[in-house]
Amino acid sequence: MAERGLVVSAPGKVILHGEHAVVHGKAALAVALGLRTFLCLRPGGEGRLRVRLPGVGALRSWERPGLSALRERLGADFDESKPPSAELLEALKEFAGIPAEASAPDSLAILAFLYMCLAISAKYGDVPSVDIVVWSELPTGAGLGSSAAYAVCLAAALLHACGAISCPLKDGEITARWTEEEMTLINTWAFQGERVIHGNPSGVDNAVGTWGGALRFQSGEIKALKRVPTLRILLTNTKVPRSTKVLVAGVKEKILKFPAIMNPVLDSIDAISQECQSVLEAMPANPSPEHYPVLEELFDINQHHLNVIGVGHPSLDRLCRVTASHGLHSKLTGAGGGGCGITLLRPGQCPSARLARHGGERGRPFLPPGTAWLTSCPFLPPSRQTPPRRPWKQPSEICARADLSAGRPTSGPPG
Numbered sequence: 001m002a003e004r005g006l007v008v009s010a011p012g013k014v015i016l017h018g019e020h021a022v023v024h025g026k027a028a029l030a031v032a033l034g035l036r037t038f039l040c041l042r043p044g045g046e047g048r049l050r051v052r053l054p055g056v057g058a059l060r061s062w063e064r065p066g067l068s069a070l071r072e073r074l075g076a077d078f079d080e081s082k083p084p085s086a087e088l089l090e091a092l093k094e095f096a097g098i099p100a101e102a103s104a105p106d107s108l109a110i111l112a113f114l115y116m117c118l119a120i121s122a123k124y125g126d127v128p129s130v131d132i133v134v135w136s137e138l139p140t141g142a143g144l145g146s147s148a149a150y151a152v153c154l155a156a157a158l159l160h161a162c163g164a165i166s167c168p169l170k171d172g173e174i175t176a177r178w179t180e181e182e183m184t185l186i187n188t189w190a191f192q193g194e195r196v197i198h199g200n201p202s203g204v205d206n207a208v209g210t211w212g213g214a215l216r217f218q219s220g221e222i223k224a225l226k227r228v229p230t231l232r233i234l235l236t237n238t239k240v241p242r243s244t245k246v247l248v249a250g251v252k253e254k255i256l257k258f259p260a261i262m263n264p265v266l267d268s269i270d271a272i273s274q275e276c277q278s279v280l281e282a283m284p285a286n287p288s289p290e291h292y293p294v295l296e297e298l299f300d301i302n303q304h305h306l307n308v309i310g311v312g313h314p315s316l317d318r319l320c321r322v323t324a325s326h327g328l329h330s331k332l333t334g335a336g337g338g339g340c341g342i343t344l345l346r347p348g349q350c351p352s353a354r355l356a357r358h359g360g361e362r363g364r365p366f367l368p369p370g371t372a373w374l375t376s377c378p379f380l381p382p383s384r385q386t387p388p389r390r391p392w393k394q395p396s397e398i399c400a401r402a403d404l405s406a407g408r409p410t411s412g413p414p415g
């Protein structure tokens with residue numbers, strides 16, 4: 001591992017259509033965000049592993065021999081093609097002093113780190129002695145793929161520390177990306193990390209975090225969307241906390257309870273994803289307002305379906321009502337139940353200030369400062385995107401960068 005360490009970064013995501021249905025084999029359209037998670041990996045001192053996760057208030061360290069002994073004692077089958085067993089995760093929770101039913105952000109994050117560290121090292125060598133710090137521009141638990149970006153960074157860093165993938169940086173390069181084969185390996189292990197955090201993920205989030213850009217995901221098949229326009233999206237964080245794991249489990253329960261009612265809804269969401277993809281791919285690079293009515297109608301229909309499957313929330317209903325009062329169309333993104341909503345903006349529309357000032361009922365600003373920000377979903381292939389704000393060669397998929405301690409990225413690690 002490079003003596004100076006390595007900074008790995010992966011983007012968050014927005015799901016345009018298909019959330020939850022994609023867990024049950026339907027199609028989803030997802031696109032990488034310009035908000036990223038960063039992981040700085042440095043050689044650990046005196047055979048120790050240290051992980052600092054200020055985003056979830058976690059700081060843990062272990063002696064390397066203790067983890068090696070744990071791995072041997074577990075003798076577990078760390079096969080990355082299978083979900084981690086409940087017994088294995090219980091043993092790891094006990095070792096880390098995490099309560100059995102824990103679902104707090106720090107507990108899940110440490111559990112995911114421990115599992116991936118032991119599993120990857122079991123396959124590719126010894127438990128590495130590393131010092132890892134993770135920081136992010138993404139709100140956690142808000143539907144923007146923060147868990148996936150975390151898992152993708154962890155996978156890349158641990159695979160590199162165990163010698164399973166190269167350090168893609170060449171002398172003099174500031175950023176670089178791995179080969180397709182290495183990215184596939186990173187994505188496979190990131191999916192394992194998502195399985196620890198989400199329980200029953202589809203894999204769409206870690207796929208976008210690994211490959212970036214815009215893609216269609218269905219039953220593990222990842223297909224980059226052909227050249228489609230850049231859409232301008234207003235992201236609004238309702239700041240209502242929720243757990244993707246719990247929401248995904250709730251939808252599964254409802255499907256088992258009402259299959260004849262729920263399956264047609266999932267099929268309809270699948271059809272919405274297909275229709276949206278056709279419309280996007282038929283639109284010119286710089287669409288004019290008349291191309292938007294169908295996209296807006298699909299947002300509305302899908303939002304109603306997401307309420308039917310039980311992942312809506314009054315705060316999201318309010319977002320939809322307030323934006324609708326300004327002629328705009330919104331839907332939740334990610335697991336729902338709170339978290340973020342997305343509002344489609346036509347060319348030239350930029351109502352966030354007007355929304356903040358006059359939105360909401362009874363005149364109160366609906367969007368408190370800092371909870372809404374404009375972003376654009378860069379549908380253009382990374383090579384055709386405008387240069388990123390930070391020195392990332394490909395702004396929207398996982399990248400590696402030397403740990404330029406002096407010149408850290410704008411959102412450098414805390415402390």
Ligand SMILES: Nc1ncnc2c1ncn2[C@@H]1O[C@H](COP(=O)(O)OP(=O)(O)OP(=O)(O)O)[C@@H](O)[C@H]1O
Nearest residue numbers: 055105108109141142143144145146147244334335
């Ligand atoms: N920067 C981070 N550092 C450490 N752990 C993180 C970080 N970001 C996310 N996580 C882990 O991911 C969990 C949030 O995952 P969850 O899937 O519930 O939300 P999300 O990924 O933001 O939303 P969605 O899955 O709907 O896109 C946190 O509780 C934490 O365990």
Ligand SMILES: C[C@@](O)(CCO)CC(=O)[O-]
Nearest residue numbers: 019020201202203334335
């Ligand atoms: C809710 C869900 O469909 C998307 C979460 O961002 C879960 C998944 O696909 O893993």
Ligand SMILES: [Mg+2]
Nearest residue numbers: 145147148244
């Ligand atoms: Mg997640």
